[in-house]
Amino acid sequence: MFKALADPTRRLLLDLLFSRDGRTLGELEVEVEMTRFGVMKHLRVLEEAGLVVTRRSGREKLHFINPVPIRLVHDRWIDKYTERHVAALVDVKNELESEHVDH
Amino acid sequence: MFKALADPTRRLLLDLLFSRDGRTLGELEVEVEMTRFGVMKHLRVLEEAGLVVTRRSGREKLHFINPVPIRLVHDRWIDKYTERHVAALVDVKNELESEHVDH
DNA sequence: ACCGTATGTGACCAGAAGGTCACATATCAA
DNA sequence: TTGATATGTGACCTTCTGGTCACATACGGT
Numbered sequence: 001m002f003k004a005l006a007d008p009t010r011r012l013l014l015d016l017l018f019s020r021d022g023r024t025l026g027e028l029e030v031e032v033e034m035t036r037f038g039v040m041k042h043l044r045v046l047e048e049a050g051l052v053v054t055r056r057s058g059r060e061k062l063h064f065i066n067p068v069p070i071r072l073v074h075d076r077w078i079d080k081y082t083e084r085h086v087a088a089l090v091d092v093k094n095e096l097e098s099e100h101v102d103h
Numbered sequence: 104m105f106k107a108l109a110d111p112t113r114r115l116l117l118d119l120l121f122s123r124d125g126r127t128l129g130e131l132e133v134e135v136e137m138t139r140f141g142v143m144k145h146l147r148v149l150e151e152a153g154l155v156v157t158r159r160s161g162r163e164k165l166h167f168i169n170p171v172p173i174r175l176v177h178d179r180w181i182d183k184y185t186e187r188h189v190a191a192l193v194d195v196k197n198e199l200e201s202e203h204v205d206h
Numbered sequence: 207a208c209c210g211t212a213t214g215t216g217a218c219c220a221g222a223a224g225g226t227c228a229c230a231t232a233t234c235a236a
Numbered sequence: 237t238t239g240a241t242a243t244g245t246g247a248c249c250t251t252c253t254g255g256t257c258a259c260a261t262a263c264g265g266t
Contacts, residue, residue: 006109007254025213038255040214059212059263110224128243141225143244148223162233162242 001069004049009034010042014051017065024060104172107152112137113145117154120168127163 004010009032016031017023025043029036043063046052050069055062107113112135119134120126128146132139146166149155153172158165 002105002114003109006106009254011105026211034254035256036213037257041254056213061213106223112224129241137224138226139243140227144224159243164243 001049004045004051007042010046013042013046014065017052017063021064022062024062028063104152107148107154110145113149116145116149117168120155120166124167125165127165
């Protein structure tokens with residue numbers, strides 16, 4: 001899941017699918033500086049991570065974004081690191097740059 | 104940033120620092136099945152990604168978690184994929200399994 | 207049936223990433 | 237200052253990853 005998000009091309013593909021869902025491989029291919037094989041691999045990674053779901057329509061394969069797992073990351077992981085600190089987080093950066101006294 | 108989060112060891116290190124901040128390399132080393140060199144590399148990646156900030160204290164180097172960039176991901180990226188879909192997201196999975204009509 | 211189009215598979219290669227080690231430097235304490 | 241402790245550096249190796257290609261299959265239209 002995190003590994004799927006680690007690659008910029010895959011994030012771009014997610015962005016493309018976010019702006020318009022249900023595209024085929026061919027439609028996505030033209031948007032990226034890469035052969036369709038590379039795109040295929042990336043889509044496969046995204047699909048295995050559950051970030052993208054697909055549906056065949058004839059000889060075409062339609063790709064849809066799946067917000068569920070992203071929501072899970074949001075709920076289970078991101079919040080863990082934000083909620084607890086967010087109160088003291090007026091400007092942690094400044095605090096650190098001046099003098100990191102306590103924490 | 105995403106690449107920094109992609110490795111399980113680094114997420115573990117973040118977890119450790121989350122539970123208790125300001126640890127030294129040696130303190131973190133004993134928690135992980137790895138030599139200190141490996142841990143050092145991972146901490147370096149986390150630091151370069153801005154997820155961890157450090158402060159020297161004598162011969163020790165203290166590591167602190169930095170919630171700021173995680174918050175940025177939350178605000179700039181995660182929300183983009185959740186907010187828009189979250190209304191129609193009672194159970195997208197079922198919707199897809201039965202028949203993906205529109206979106 | 208045939209041709210064009212859309213997608214799939216496996217081999218292959220270069221480079222990045224994860225991990226270890228020998229060696230080096232810096233600090234504390236006696 | 238001498239020794240023990242804490243961290244740093246560069247070389248090195250192995251495995252994973254990103255990307256391409258030759259070839260194969262599947263479907264649609266005419």
